Amino acid sequence: MPGDHADRGYSAREIASFLGVLVVGLALGVGAYRAGGRLAGTGGGAVVRTAPASAAPDGVALYAASCAGCHGQQAQGGVGPALHAAAAWNSAQFAQAVLNGQAPQRPLSAVMPRFASTGMDGQPPTDAQVAAIHTFLKTLP
């Protein structure tokens, strides 16, 4: 056939570029394999550390992540007020303040997030999470 010249063999240049692709591919493959091993290792460790889904929410961690920035690590106050008084509120009052910015006697300023709308970790906090934070606050001196 007249047009089949290319089918008879590969030029040195084609072979060289083919080998180049092969070497790069191999390097990437080995890299990915190693990274995969590392990631799998970390993942395994994380699974061991993660609390089972049925465990009670961690009020200390939730407070540190969502509240301490404004109210202080020990709820001593900062941008927001100290939370010792609020720790003594009943659970419905406390939940109203956290979820809807409504303190027993007055609406809270807009600086205090409405966690029912803003979410905590991307989702509205559950009653159990709010209760866990409340419980943690009661342990503070």
Ligand code: HEC
């Ligand atoms: C962006 C800062 C900010 C974050 C984050 C924040 N708060 Fe507040 N919070 C405030 C401010 C400011 C006030 C005071 C509002 C006012 O007095 O009108 C307040 C008020 C409160 C009150 C009422 C206290 C009182 O005695 O009147 C409670 C309870 C409260 N926050 C709990 C929390 C909890 C629990 C979290 C975490 C889930 C949290 N806040 C996260 C800023 C914040």
